[in-house]
Every structure is written in structure tokens, then in C-alpha cells.
Amino acid sequence: MSALLFAALMLPPPAGAASEDFDYFEANRTLIRNGVQAVLMCNGLFTSGRSLEQVFDQELAYMERVGGTVGTAAGGDYTIDSERRMVGVGSDEARIRAVFRTGVGCVVMAPHQTPDDIGGLPELKMSPPAGDPAAIDWPDGDRTGPPVLDGIDAAALNAASDWAFKRESAEQVTVSLIVLRGEDIVHERYAEGFDRSTRTRTWSTAKSIAVTLIGMLVDQGRLRLDDSLDIDWLPAVDHPASDPRQAITLRHVLNMSSGLYPVDSFDLEYATGSGLAYWAGASSAAGARRRGLIREPGTFWDYENYDTLVAVYAMKQALGDEKTYREFPRRALLDRIGMRNTLVSTDRFGDFIFSSQVYTNARDLARFGLLYLKNGVWNGERLISEEWIEFVRTPAPATLDSGTEYGGQFWLVPDGRSDVPADAYTTAGNRGQFAIIVPSRDAVIVRRGLDYGKQGFNPWDLTREVLKAFPPPAD
Known part of the structure; x- marks a missing residue:
């Protein structure tokens, strides 16, 4: 198909012409809406270590904008299996489950799959790198001293940080900010409920x-x-x-x-x-x-x-x-x-x-x-x-x-x-x-x-x- 023909197909129909006003993808959209919630809830709880309330308030806040439909999970249409580290959202054929797997985070399952299929999902069992990162100097590890600010305007840096965190728009939610000069961390800041370990x-x-x-x-x-x-x-x-x-x-x-x-x-x-x-x-x-x-x-x-x-x-x-x-x-x-x-x-x-x-x-x-x-x-x-x-x-x-x-x-x-x-x-x-x-x-x-x-x-x-x-x- 030529680019010109494709462009023509993407143009709206002429005035008075019949239009395809039925959403033939609505079934897909329902699956995806449920899956977005299942995956973000699963990773929020089991990968990030956040509370369910935090996940509803922040990770899922944007669901109102997905397809123009408010997410259902906060309304109770979900299950959490803490032992299996699994979250399910939706019902019947539209139910989507996501389950945490070692080394890879949460994997989304197909609608027809059940908890009996968890064992066949991928995982990655590799030993961590040697050493305790808390005892290894930055950047290979996490041990840091006081920031070296020679030549840096500390007041201006803090003002930039406030600019990032204290947004006029409630839709812009900064959760962390790090500034490096060369290898050195010269500024590091986290919102409430987050720290340097939060994924x-x-x-x-x-x-x-x-x-x-x-x-x-x-x-x-x-x-x-x-x-x-x-x-x-x-x-x-x-x-x-x-x-x-x-x-x-x-x-x-x-x-x-x-x-x-x-x-x-x-x-x-x-x-x-x-x-x-x-x-x-x-x-x-x-x-x-x-x-x-x-x-x-x-x-x-x-x-x-x-x-x-x-x-x-x-x-x-x-x-x-x-x-x-x-x-x-x-x-x-x-x-x-x-x-x-x-x-x-x-x-x-x-x-x-x-x-x-x-x-x-x-x-x-x-x-x-x-x-x-x-x-x-x-x-x-x-x-x-x-x-x-x-x-x-x-x-x-x-x-x-x-x-x-x-x-x-x-x-x-x-x-x-x-x-x-x-x-x-x-x-x-x-x-x-x-x-x-x-x-x-x-x-x-x-x-x-x-x-x-x-x-x-x-x-x-x-x-x-x-x-x-x-x-x-x-x-």
C-alpha cells in the first residue's frame, strides 16, 4: 500500500458519509483496563513495596484518563493473593491476573489462565553481585558522604528542587530527584512515601x-x-x-x-x-x-x-x-x-x-x-x-x-x-x-x-x- 493511499484511509469520511461509530475494540479495551490495574497493583505491592492505599492514590490515579473510564479496582473489583503475590482485576472472561516472579517483577497472565499456571511463568534466579551496596562507595554502591557543592549555588539548587516538587498542577507528581555533577550526588530528594530503595x-x-x-x-x-x-x-x-x-x-x-x-x-x-x-x-x-x-x-x-x-x-x-x-x-x-x-x-x-x-x-x-x-x-x-x-x-x-x-x-x-x-x-x-x-x-x-x-x-x-x-x- 502506498503512503498516499494510507494517508487517504486515515482521513475522516466526507460530510454526510456513513461513519464507523461503533467501537469494535471495546472488548480489548476492557481487558486492557483490567490489566493496567492488575499489573500496576501487583508491581506496586510486591515490586515497589508500597501500600494498597498508595497504589490507588498514585499509581492508579491516571486510570480516569485511560479510555475515558475510571478504573474499577478502587471500587472493589479486585482480589489480592499475598501468598502467591498475585492480583486479579475484573470478572469472568475479562479477568486479568498479574503475579510477581523472582527477578522479573510482575508478569501478566492471559484471560484464560488460572493460578494453576503460575509455575510455568518465567522467572530469573541469579545471585546478586558480590558485596553489600551499603558498604560500597557510590556509584558502584550506595555509600555516600556529604555532597560536595564547590562552585554550585546551593540556594539555586534547592529552588530548582522546589520547582520540581511543588508544582502548580496537581497532575505533576514528582516522587524523586537526583542531580549529579560528574560522579558526585549534589542533590537527592524524595516525596513522602518514597526513598532511595523504592522501585x-x-x-x-x-x-x-x-x-x-x-x-x-x-x-x-x-x-x-x-x-x-x-x-x-x-x-x-x-x-x-x-x-x-x-x-x-x-x-x-x-x-x-x-x-x-x-x-x-x-x-x-x-x-x-x-x-x-x-x-x-x-x-x-x-x-x-x-x-x-x-x-x-x-x-x-x-x-x-x-x-x-x-x-x-x-x-x-x-x-x-x-x-x-x-x-x-x-x-x-x-x-x-x-x-x-x-x-x-x-x-x-x-x-x-x-x-x-x-x-x-x-x-x-x-x-x-x-x-x-x-x-x-x-x-x-x-x-x-x-x-x-x-x-x-x-x-x-x-x-x-x-x-x-x-x-x-x-x-x-x-x-x-x-x-x-x-x-x-x-x-x-x-x-x-x-x-x-x-x-x-x-x-x-x-x-x-x-x-x-x-x-x-x-x-x-x-x-x-x-x-x-x-x-x-x-x-
């Missing part, structure tokens, strides 16, 4: 962690940016070489310009696509590979969770076996830079949902940002190449005509914005999850949120406020 969902900040792991394989020559992904697309065809999706490269999917049919936009995010994998037990890997090509790869930017998950599937294929794949995030990255509190969740098939479903704390995200600030080197060892860092910071070619705000699974300073350094770049996740790297000011800024509603938190405004406390940049 919360990264949402799409997970994509930046995924691209880091993928970059390691590119650096090793096990994946190539501009080669065909050469994966088993679905549905299978008799002559795979003739499938036009063979033209899609790793660069295309990491730049969110695969050309594949959109399933997370045009009001379908909570009706189909990745929503069914995130919240209703569908296969994330199968769904990602089951989209047809509608545009020439690399020519159109469209933010799709499944583009990331196609890349993650290619990573899995490159790693070769299930055990290596399941252990790879910890062995290659997390354990090596002290991200001990980070859980990478999977779907029920064992595939990482690396587009959203990672749970971590603010300090671990600060370590992640610090790895990029240190240009990919940790304790003298290069973990990611300078070339890969340059790739993730380079505007996606398909964005050049519409504003160069997106690179390779990282977000960039918008065109025309002159109040923050142009070399800054950031992770970004729903509800306000940011790890902002500012190389020219030797700074990392981590903000975690539980935002809801339409008034999103702006990371570049935060960057502007924090950098007011830093010494002027060198000439």
Missing part, C-alpha cells in the same frame, strides 16, 4: 536501556545497524526473501521509522497493539512481527512500542539461546554498573518488554545516566562505544523536516530551544520518567514521577532550572 516503573525510559544493550552487540559485530534485521516476520510466507519487510534495518526501528503499520497511535494504544502484550497476556514478540509494511523504511517517524520490541527480538536472535538472553541485561550492563535494584520484566512467554516494563529506583537511573556522561566507560572499562553514543544522540533522519527531537531511543533538545545546552539528551517515560545527560555541564538529572492527566512534566524546563545552580560553562 517504580520506567515506562519508555526502558527503551534507552534496551538500546544500550543492543549497542553492545553492535559494538561486538553481532548486530549491524544497516543490515536487514532478517528476522522471521509474521505471518510466515512461502518465500521470506520476497517479504518487503526484509528492507527494514536495525537503524530504522531504533529511529522509530520502520514503515510498519501503526498500532500504538491513532487512538489505538489502549485497544490493540502493544497494549495487549503489556496488559492482557499477548505475546510481545509475535505482535511486534505481525505488522505489514505501509511506507518505505526510514522515511516517516512514528513512535511505536513495537519498533523497539522488533529490535529486542533481533537482540534475542543474536544472543542465540534462552538462558543467555534472559541473563544478558544483568551480566552485560546492570550488575556491572551497580544497578542492583533494577528488574527487567517479561511477558508470559519470556520475552523482555523492554519498551516499558522495567522497574527501578532513582539511583539506578542516575548510574545509567552517569555511564553516558562518562562516555561509555565504567571503572576504566569501556562498555559502550563512542560511536554508539553518537548514534543515539543523532536526530533520526525521518525527523529532519519536522523537528529533530528524537535520536536512537533517546530524546533530544527541541529545535529552537536556546535556554538549555544543545548537547543534552534524555530518556523519557510516561508519567514523567527522565534521566537527562548534559555533557557540556558535566551533569545528570534524574526525575521520577507519577504524573497523570494532560499536563506533562517538561524535562528541558527542569534542566534549565537545575543548571542555574551550576557554574557558568567554560569558554
Whole structure:
């Protein structure tokens, strides 16, 4: 299908024409609404260690905006099995359960599954890295001394912190803020009910962690940016070489310009696509590979969770076996830079949902940002190449005509914005999850949120406020 024809199909019908005014996805939306609540309740209780009241007040506050329907769980349509660490929401065929599994956090089950199926769900039993983090100096551990503020305006830094926490909009809920200058933590603050051990969902900040792991394989020559992904697309065809999706490269999917049919936009995010994998037990890997090509790869930017998950599937294929794949995030990255509190969740098939479903704390995200600030080197060892860092910071070619705000699974300073350094770049996740790297000011800024509603938190405004406390940049 040509891009012109696809665009025509997306136009509203002409005046007077019949319209499709029945929501044929309502059954899906019901499953997903129940699943959102089950997963967030399960992780809130058993991954984050928060109370049910806290989960209802904050994690689930945004449910009023999902499909225009208030969540049902706070009204009593749920069950909690503390022994199994399982939450169920909804009734009959629309009931969705999520259960905590060791090493991966909460896994969502399919509607037809029962507690008898828990034993078959994936888990990761790996020993923690050696040593007590409380006795290991930051950043490898958590032992810190008083902040070293030489040259930093403490009053301005505290004002920036108040700016982040004391929002005029009740929809912007900052739960943690960490500011680094070089390796040093110069500011750390938590909202009531949170501390440095509290894990919360990264949402799409997970994509930046995924691209880091993928970059390691590119650096090793096990994946190539501009080669065909050469994966088993679905549905299978008799002559795979003739499938036009063979033209899609790793660069295309990491730049969110695969050309594949959109399933997370045009009001379908909570009706189909990745929503069914995130919240209703569908296969994330199968769904990602089951989209047809509608545009020439690399020519159109469209933010799709499944583009990331196609890349993650290619990573899995490159790693070769299930055990290596399941252990790879910890062995290659997390354990090596002290991200001990980070859980990478999977779907029920064992595939990482690396587009959203990672749970971590603010300090671990600060370590992640610090790895990029240190240009990919940790304790003298290069973990990611300078070339890969340059790739993730380079505007996606398909964005050049519409504003160069997106690179390779990282977000960039918008065109025309002159109040923050142009070399800054950031992770970004729903509800306000940011790890902002500012190389020219030797700074990392981590903000975690539980935002809801339409008034999103702006990371570049935060960057502007924090950098007011830093010494002027060198000439």
C-alpha cells in the first residue's frame, strides 16, 4: 500500500458519509483496563513495596484518563493473593491476573489462565553481585558522604528542587530527584512515601536501556545497524526473501521509522497493539512481527512500542539461546554498573518488554545516566562505544523536516530551544520518567514521577532550572 493511499484511509469520511461509530475494540479495551490495574497493583505491592492505599492514590490515579473510564479496582473489583503475590482485576472472561516472579517483577497472565499456571511463568534466579551496596562507595554502591557543592549555588539548587516538587498542577507528581555533577550526588530528594530503595516503573525510559544493550552487540559485530534485521516476520510466507519487510534495518526501528503499520497511535494504544502484550497476556514478540509494511523504511517517524520490541527480538536472535538472553541485561550492563535494584520484566512467554516494563529506583537511573556522561566507560572499562553514543544522540533522519527531537531511543533538545545546552539528551517515560545527560555541564538529572492527566512534566524546563545552580560553562 502506498503512503498516499494510507494517508487517504486515515482521513475522516466526507460530510454526510456513513461513519464507523461503533467501537469494535471495546472488548480489548476492557481487558486492557483490567490489566493496567492488575499489573500496576501487583508491581506496586510486591515490586515497589508500597501500600494498597498508595497504589490507588498514585499509581492508579491516571486510570480516569485511560479510555475515558475510571478504573474499577478502587471500587472493589479486585482480589489480592499475598501468598502467591498475585492480583486479579475484573470478572469472568475479562479477568486479568498479574503475579510477581523472582527477578522479573510482575508478569501478566492471559484471560484464560488460572493460578494453576503460575509455575510455568518465567522467572530469573541469579545471585546478586558480590558485596553489600551499603558498604560500597557510590556509584558502584550506595555509600555516600556529604555532597560536595564547590562552585554550585546551593540556594539555586534547592529552588530548582522546589520547582520540581511543588508544582502548580496537581497532575505533576514528582516522587524523586537526583542531580549529579560528574560522579558526585549534589542533590537527592524524595516525596513522602518514597526513598532511595523504592522501585517504580520506567515506562519508555526502558527503551534507552534496551538500546544500550543492543549497542553492545553492535559494538561486538553481532548486530549491524544497516543490515536487514532478517528476522522471521509474521505471518510466515512461502518465500521470506520476497517479504518487503526484509528492507527494514536495525537503524530504522531504533529511529522509530520502520514503515510498519501503526498500532500504538491513532487512538489505538489502549485497544490493540502493544497494549495487549503489556496488559492482557499477548505475546510481545509475535505482535511486534505481525505488522505489514505501509511506507518505505526510514522515511516517516512514528513512535511505536513495537519498533523497539522488533529490535529486542533481533537482540534475542543474536544472543542465540534462552538462558543467555534472559541473563544478558544483568551480566552485560546492570550488575556491572551497580544497578542492583533494577528488574527487567517479561511477558508470559519470556520475552523482555523492554519498551516499558522495567522497574527501578532513582539511583539506578542516575548510574545509567552517569555511564553516558562518562562516555561509555565504567571503572576504566569501556562498555559502550563512542560511536554508539553518537548514534543515539543523532536526530533520526525521518525527523529532519519536522523537528529533530528524537535520536536512537533517546530524546533530544527541541529545535529552537536556546535556554538549555544543545548537547543534552534524555530518556523519557510516561508519567514523567527522565534521566537527562548534559555533557557540556558535566551533569545528570534524574526525575521520577507519577504524573497523570494532560499536563506533562517538561524535562528541558527542569534542566534549565537545575543548571542555574551550576557554574557558568567554560569558554
